[in-house]
Amino acid sequence: MANQSFIGRRKTSTARVYVQPGSGKIVINNKPFETYFVLPSQQNTVQLPFEVTETKGKYDLKVTVRGGGITGQADAVQLGVARALNTLEPETHSALKSHSLLTRDDRMVERKKYGQPKARKRFQFSKR
Numbered sequence: 001m002a003n004q005s006f007i008g009r010r011k012t013s014t015a016r017v018y019v020q021p022g023s024g025k026i027v028i029n030n031k032p033f034e035t036y037f038v039l040p041s042q043q044n045t046v047q048l049p050f051e052v053t054e055t056k057g058k059y060d061l062k063v064t065v066r067g068g069g070i071t072g073q074a075d076a077v078q079l080g081v082a083r084a085l086n087t088l089e090p091e092t093h094s095a096l097k098s099h100s101l102l103t104r105d106d107r108m109v110e111r112k113k114y115g116q117p118k119a120r121k122r123f124q125f126s127k128r
Contacts, residue, residue, distance in 0.1 A: 046077050
């Protein structure tokens, strides 16, 4: 079970989550959880699957996360944790599903188009 990893993705972030029974210790990229995700909103995002399934303090997490920004990384970790809990404790599936924690958010940044300054913004129109 310690060798099994669970993948979570969001935007361009990818999180690999390793779960093992323990006391609730979370390590992200070899840093303590509170040091890596400083904002309370990001900490709550990561811990939401544990609160929904009432398994807080039951598992230790070791997470490797790469790419994207800090918010995308937090969401990627959340999906990885939710998938891990869904596999380890199948009875939590309905609780996770009802909070939409098992759904991969597939929204990505729209690409920039030629002849425009950004994806949808256009240069100022001049009649003459």
